[in-house]
Amino acid sequence: MNHFLDQLRAIVGDAHVLWDGDLTQWEQDWRRRVRGKALAVVRPANVEEVAATVRCCLAAGHSIVPQGGNTGLAEGSTPDASGSQVVLSLTRLNAVRNIDTANLTMTVEAGCVLQTVQEAAASSGLLFPLSLAAEGSCTIGGNLATNAGGTQVLRYGNARELCLGLEVVTPDGRIWRGTSGLRKDNTGYALRDLMIGSEGTLGIITAATLKLYPQPAARLSAWVSVPSMEQAVALLSAARTHLGEGLTAFEFMDAQSLQLVQHHMPQLRVPLDQEPSPYSVLLEHSDSESETHARMLFESLLESALDNAWITNAAIAESLAQSRAMWHVREHIPLAQAQEGPSLKHDISVEISKMPAFVAHTGEQLAAAYPDVRLVNFGHLGDGNLHYNVQAPAGMDAKTFAPLEDGISDLVYAAVLHFGGSFSAEHGIGGLKRGVLATHKSAVELDMMRAIKAALDPHHLLNPGRVLPDAAS
Amino acid sequence: MNHFLDQLRAIVGDAHVLWDGDLTQWEQDWRRRVRGKALAVVRPANVEEVAATVRCCLAAGHSIVPQGGNTGLAEGSTPDASGSQVVLSLTRLNAVRNIDTANLTMTVEAGCVLQTVQEAAASSGLLFPLSLAAEGSCTIGGNLATNAGGTQVLRYGNARELCLGLEVVTPDGRIWRGTSGLRKDNTGYALRDLMIGSEGTLGIITAATLKLYPQPAARLSAWVSVPSMEQAVALLSAARTHLGEGLTAFEFMDAQSLQLVQHHMPQLRVPLDQEPSPYSVLLEHSDSESETHARMLFESLLESALDNAWITNAAIAESLAQSRAMWHVREHIPLAQAQEGPSLKHDISVEISKMPAFVAHTGEQLAAAYPDVRLVNFGHLGDGNLHYNVQAPAGMDAKTFAPLEDGISDLVYAAVLHFGGSFSAEHGIGGLKRGVLATHKSAVELDMMRAIKAALDPHHLLNPGRVLPDAAS
Numbered sequence: 001m002n003h004f005l006d007q008l009r010a011i012v013g014d015a016h017v018l019w020d021g022d023l024t025q026w027e028q029d030w031r032r033r034v035r036g037k038a039l040a041v042v043r044p045a046n047v048e049e050v051a052a053t054v055r056c057c058l059a060a061g062h063s064i065v066p067q068g069g070n071t072g073l074a075e076g077s078t079p080d081a082s083g084s085q086v087v088l089s090l091t092r093l094n095a096v097r098n099i100d101t102a103n104l105t106m107t108v109e110a111g112c113v114l115q116t117v118q119e120a121a122a123s124s125g126l127l128f129p130l131s132l133a134a135e136g137s138c139t140i141g142g143n144l145a146t147n148a149g150g151t152q153v154l155r156y157g158n159a160r161e162l163c164l165g166l167e168v169v170t171p172d173g174r175i176w177r178g179t180s181g182l183r184k185d186n187t188g189y190a191l192r193d194l195m196i197g198s199e200g201t202l203g204i205i206t207a208a209t210l211k212l213y214p215q216p217a218a219r220l221s222a223w224v225s226v227p228s229m230e231q232a233v234a235l236l237s238a239a240r241t242h243l244g245e246g247l248t249a250f251e252f253m254d255a256q257s258l259q260l261v262q263h264h265m266p267q268l269r270v271p272l273d274q275e276p277s278p279y280s281v282l283l284e285h286s287d288s289e290s291e292t293h294a295r296m297l298f299e300s301l302l303e304s305a306l307d308n309a310w311i312t313n314a315a316i317a318e319s320l321a322q323s324r325a326m327w328h329v330r331e332h333i334p335l336a337q338a339q340e341g342p343s344l345k346h347d348i349s350v351e352i353s354k355m356p357a358f359v360a361h362t363g364e365q366l367a368a369a370y371p372d373v374r375l376v377n378f379g380h381l382g383d384g385n386l387h388y389n390v391q392a393p394a395g396m397d398a399k400t401f402a403p404l405e406d407g408i409s410d411l412v413y414a415a416v417l418h419f420g421g422s423f424s425a426e427h428g429i430g431g432l433k434r435g436v437l438a439t440h441k442s443a444v445e446l447d448m449m450r451a452i453k454a455a456l457d458p459h460h461l462l463n464p465g466r467v468l469p470d471a472a473s
Numbered sequence: 474m475n476h477f478l479d480q481l482r483a484i485v486g487d488a489h490v491l492w493d494g495d496l497t498q499w500e501q502d503w504r505r506r507v508r509g510k511a512l513a514v515v516r517p518a519n520v521e522e523v524a525a526t527v528r529c530c531l532a533a534g535h536s537i538v539p540q541g542g543n544t545g546l547a548e549g550s551t552p553d554a555s556g557s558q559v560v561l562s563l564t565r566l567n568a569v570r571n572i573d574t575a576n577l578t579m580t581v582e583a584g585c586v587l588q589t590v591q592e593a594a595a596s597s598g599l600l601f602p603l604s605l606a607a608e609g610s611c612t613i614g615g616n617l618a619t620n621a622g623g624t625q626v627l628r629y630g631n632a633r634e635l636c637l638g639l640e641v642v643t644p645d646g647r648i649w650r651g652t653s654g655l656r657k658d659n660t661g662y663a664l665r666d667l668m669i670g671s672e673g674t675l676g677i678i679t680a681a682t683l684k685l686y687p688q689p690a691a692r693l694s695a696w697v698s699v700p701s702m703e704q705a706v707a708l709l710s711a712a713r714t715h716l717g718e719g720l721t722a723f724e725f726m727d728a729q730s731l732q733l734v735q736h737h738m739p740q741l742r743v744p745l746d747q748e749p750s751p752y753s754v755l756l757e758h759s760d761s762e763s764e765t766h767a768r769m770l771f772e773s774l775l776e777s778a779l780d781n782a783w784i785t786n787a788a789i790a791e792s793l794a795q796s797r798a799m800w801h802v803r804e805h806i807p808l809a810q811a812q813e814g815p816s817l818k819h820d821i822s823v824e825i826s827k828m829p830a831f832v833a834h835t836g837e838q839l840a841a842a843y844p845d846v847r848l849v850n851f852g853h854l855g856d857g858n859l860h861y862n863v864q865a866p867a868g869m870d871a872k873t874f875a876p877l878e879d880g881i882s883d884l885v886y887a888a889v890l891h892f893g894g895s896f897s898a899e900h901g902i903g904g905l906k907r908g909v910l911a912t913h914k915s916a917v918e919l920d921m922m923r924a925i926k927a928a929l930d931p932h933h934l935l936n937p938g939r940v941l942p943d944a945a946s
Contacts, residue, residue: 102706102826103857104713147659158657160666161634176917181824183856184631185895186620186670187902187910188940189922193633193666197659214714233575240577241687244761245718288717289770297762351654353575383656384576422658429660437660444649448929449662455928456921467661 004060008042008086011052016043016092026067026087029075030134034431036079038065041087047167047175047206050088054204054461055173057086063464064088066200068111068142071134073345076199076430076466077142090141093206096120097179104212105164105181110141110205117210126212129156129248133331141205147197149426154382155248155286156213158426160196165209168195171202171457179209194452199428200463202456216286218294219248221323222302225277225313229356232279235310236352236382239283242301246294249284250382251330256391257378260336261329268329272313281311281381282330333378337391342398343376344405346388346412350421355384362415366390369411370404385425388412413440429467438469477533481515481559484525489516489565499540499560502548503607507904509552511538514560520640520648520679523561527677527934528646530559536937537561539673541583541615544607546818549672549903549939550615563614566679569593570652577685578637578654583614583678590683599685602629602721606804614678620670622899627855628721628759629686631899633669638682641668644675644930652682667925672901673936675929689759691767692721694796695775698750698786702829705752708783709825709855712756715774719767722757723855724803729864730851733809734802741802745786754784754854755803806851810864815871816849817878819861819885823894828857835888839863843881858898861885886913902940911942 008017018026019040028035039062044050057064067077067089079085093109096117100106101124108117114135121128130143132150142148144166148159156162165180178192195203226232232252239247255278258270272280287294295316302314317323337343350358359377366375372393379386390408392401413423413436423436438446446469453460453468481490491499492513501508512535517523530537540550540562552558566582569590573579574597581590587608594601603616605623615621617639621632629635638653651665668676699705705725712720728751731743745753760767768789775787790796810816823831832850839848845866852859863881865874886896886909896909911919919942926933926941 100824100826102710103824105824149657149659153657157634158659160663161630170917170921174917176915176921178918180893180895182822182893182895182898184622184626184822184853184858184898186622186631186899187895187897187906188914188918189675189925190620190633190663190666190670191918191921193663194925197663202662214717216717237575242761244687244689246761288715288719349655349657351573351576351578353573380657385657420653420655422653422655422660424660425655425657426659433660441661442649444643444647445651445661445664448643448649448664451928452662452667452925455924 004062005040007056008040008053011056012042012044012049026070026089027078029078030071031073034075034078036081037083038079038087039084041089043089043092045092047093047169050169050204050206051173051175053088054169054171058173058459058461062086063461065463066090066145066204068139068145069113069134069137071138072142072146072430073427074424074430075432076146076428076463080465088204090139090206097207099124100181101126103181105209106212107179107207107209108140109207110139112140114138114140114143121212122215125215127215128210128212130159130162133334140208144196144205144208145198145200146428149380149383149385151249151251151380153380154250155245160193162211163192163196163208164211166192166195166205167207168203168205171459171461179207181209197428199430199467201453201467202462204462214288217289218287218291220285220287220291220294220298220317221326222283222298222314222316223271223326224281224283224302224305224311225272225275226279226281226311228278229359231310232281232381233352233355234308235281235305238305238310239301243285243297246285246287246297247283247382248286249282251282251379252381252386253280253330253333253378254278254376256374256376257333258329260340260376261332264336264339265332268332269325270329271315271326275313277312282326333376337376337389340391341396342392342401344390344408346409347425347427348388348412348416348421348423349383349385349425350416350419352384354419355381358415358419358421362412365411365415370408373408431466434467434469477535478513480529481513481526484529485515485517485522499543499562500551502551503544504546507548507551509554510556511552511560512557514562516562516565518565520566520642523642523677523679524646524648526561527642527644531646531932531934535559536934538936539563539618539677541612541618542586542607542610544611545615545619545903546900547897547903548905549619549901549936553938561677563612563679570680572597573654574599576654578682579685580652580680580682581613582680583612585613587611587613587616594685595688598688600688601683601685603632603635606807613681617669617678617681618671618673619901622853622856622858624722624724624853626853627723628718633666635684636665636669636681637684639665639668639678640680641676641678644932644934652680654682670901672903672940674926674940675935677935687761690762691760691764693758693760693764693767693771693790694799695756695771695787695789696744696799697754697756697775697778697784698745698748699752699754699784701751702832704783705754705854706825706828707781708754708778711778711783712774716758716770719758719760719770720756720855721759722755724755724852725854725859726753726755726803726806726851727751727849729847729849730806731802733813733849734805737809737812738805741805742798743802744788744799748786750785755799806849810849810862814865814869815874816862816864817881819882820898820900821861821885821889821894821896822856822858822898823889823892825857827892828854831888831892831894835885838884838888842884843877846881904939907940907942
């Protein structure tokens with residue numbers, strides 16, 4: 001064992017092999033639901049050290065858990081309880097290698113914090129649009145490994161669609177130098193897209209070339225009250241036609257979500273709260289011309305929506321501060337849920353046309369089977385993606401709620417399957433959802449995934465036991 | 474042999490197993506450069522028949538060449554010369570299964586002709602934006618199998634980015650029913666993206682769910698004269714900022730391209746031909762508001778471009794007919810090349826910021842080594858993609874030009890590699906570019922591709938000898 005640690009120290013330096021002391025930040029998942037035990041945490045400084053670490057672990061037979069900001073919600077970036085896995089932290093690979101304004105691309109290392117990437121793009125007058133709650137802590141490598149989503153997917157796509165090239169260390173410790181900024185390259189299989197979203201089970205992403213966009217001339221937000229899910233879907237269709245690609249966010253919140261925010265964060269003002277509505281939508285419009293033009297388009301959309309009774313009330317932010325205040329309300333729903341007590345998260349998607357039927361059906365089933373639980377339903381409706389969360393009955397503690405959790409999730413996932421949806425729209429599988437994957441995916445898909453894993457990582461070196469239900473660990 | 478053909482007839486019916494008579498349309502590639510010999514052409518009617526055909530061929534040990542419209546430019550959809558391969562034609566799977574206007578998706582079978590797909594979307598008031606020269610003959614299955622590009626990639630992406638779900642028959646004859654219209658689904662590896670662009674070597678695409686877009690309120694074209702490649706790149710940057718996502722095409726043409734059109738198609742009028750320019754660009758702007766708004770934005774962009782001397786002249790189409798006439802000129806370049814005599818096509822891409830240096834460098838090298846050949850350079854500059862074609866010296870016949878071809882292509886591809894570009898931006902590898910793939914891809918990438926091929930198609934049943942340099946045939 002000491003020999004193995006010495007080998008790792010020879011690769012990354014003494015200071016970057018951690019094995020005694022408090023390793024909580026690397027061993028415990030973000031939501032504090034599971035805690036593993038690492039043999040060591042290794043922090044290489046560059047891609048060559050990552051590759052050497054992989055070869056060293058392969059030779060010694062110790063599997064590797066790649067880790068970025070460790071902010072994932074699916075328990076995919078922490079070690080198991082065996083004490084024999086190596087956590088390979090990418091956080092020291094944090095250089096912005098290049099920003100190419102004419103090509104609208106930037107190349108960054110995996111350990112760059114997402115917010116740093118956004119800021120580096122902005123400092124060149126450009127936009128990197130990936131944006132999500134953990135952006136101050138998560139890393140771009142983790143975002144790509146999990147194909148992160150967030151609030152701008154409607155217009156700009158998931159992490160996969162924002163990436164043009166990757167540098168990857170393979171499970172046999174070789175380096176694939178693929179950080180190209182080409183928009184078109186049909187020379188073989190889509191290895192880049194396969195690595196993205198594979199959650200560190202097929203390769204370790206060490207750098208990426210990302211797409212950038214011109215900064216819009218104006219970004220404007222509006223908050224509207226919507227009487228029903230059907231009307232929300234009608235509003236979405238109209239907004240897409242009316243605003244074209246200007247529509248950059250369409251965030252949905254039910255009344256329960258907003259009540260929790262109002263209750264736990266009284267300093268935040270929920271817009272239009274004089275006349276509570278069953279549902280609210282926060283729209284964002286990014287305009288390449290001007291704020292005046294943005295406002296004109298928004299006003300004509302919302303007037304038409306009022307005329308058609310798709311919405312019952314609307315407020316367009318009059319200032320950046322008002323716009324930020326609207327977004328704060330949306331962003332504080334998860335925290336308000338945490339303060340309210342135990343809850344169960346379901347990150348689901350269904351086709352938008354099926355959303356009203358899904359919400360009606362699942363709501364009825366939940367109410368019948370678990371009359372006291374409270375549905376907290378919000379999310380990226382523009383992408384067909386809801387955080388269909390279930391809050392424990394008022395006053396119930398976690399211990400009492402825990403035995404109900406599997407039954408509730410089974411009910412929700414059965415409904416998702418019935419409507420042809422996804423049980424993990426943007427959070428991935430990790431360790432948390434392997435069981436759901438095993439029961440919800442077709443055998444032919446599972447077999448293809450297993451064959452690819454075995455082909456690229458025959459020794460199950462990288463993140464074993466994650467994503468695939470029965471990978472050796 | 475007769476027993477095998479009887480088995481195929483039992484699956485698809487007597488009329489749909491073709492083996493004698495003239496099989497030219499299935500055996501010869503689109504550019505008439507290679508001709509193979511099929512054991513039989515099988516035309517199943519549905520996915521079950523495709524799966525049964527695959528199982529039958531697997532049992533009999535006859536490999537399969539999947540084929541759509543057979544319009545590919547890389548010799549990937551015709552059989553080899555052995556006479557032992559089965560051509561599996563998808564053209565009878567041509568139903569539009571579903572159009573979902575609220576979800577902005579449609580599900581179509583692989584054999585649908587691209588133009589039929591576009592028209593079906595338009596008849597529901599929506600846009601399917603994939604558009605390319607062969608759209609009247611190519612099929613959507615082939616477009617996806619080759620990750621087709623075309624003129625709208627700048628705004629809407631390649632075929633891969635326009636596809637949300639696939640139905641695929643695997644090399645062991647099972648059916649993966651994955652035609653989902655979800656925008657977000659992080660439940661495992663990106664099998665869809667892997668199948669797309671794999672050119673029929675990993676699975677047979679039988680149906681797909683495609684993204685649709687609202688029809689723009691107006692589409693406007695403009696033709697501009699550009700003094701240099703540097704100015705073209707500056708114009709592109711300005712157009713992206715100024716028009717935002719309204720910029721849907723940015724097509725580049727050199728003077729030689731337009732002279733060939735003028736010479737061979739005198740009935741077509743090349744815009745702005747009173748003052749010939751080294752380069753011309755055809756821009757398209759799609760506007761979600763109105764034609765007036767589109768024209769206003771275009772005019773202000775082009776005024777600013779004139780002020781900055783990025784362009785020397787400009788014409789905005791005044792009518793749909795004028796716009797069509799501009800596009801006809803662009804679209805007739807390949808035909809004009811064919812009428813002029815033998816030529817060599819290179820479908821290359823480099824990062825846009827490197828384009829001026831690439832064009833200068835490669836042009837000099839070509840002129841020095843092959844002083845009499847004529848460069849015909851045009852294409853999708855907005856994507857960094859040029860059809861960097863080389864026309865034989867005036868009057869030279871194909872037989873005399875042929876011995877020069879390898880040397881010219883070697884020179885062009887060496888330059889592409891030097892500038893970090895791609896030797897096949899949108900046409901794929903097929904049989905034509907396997908050799909270039911072998912010398913231009915890194916060993917680590919080739920090994921990953923081979924491992925995936927062996928894992929998913931261990932018997933090399935599907936399109937063997939295509940894409941990968943040394944697959945068994």
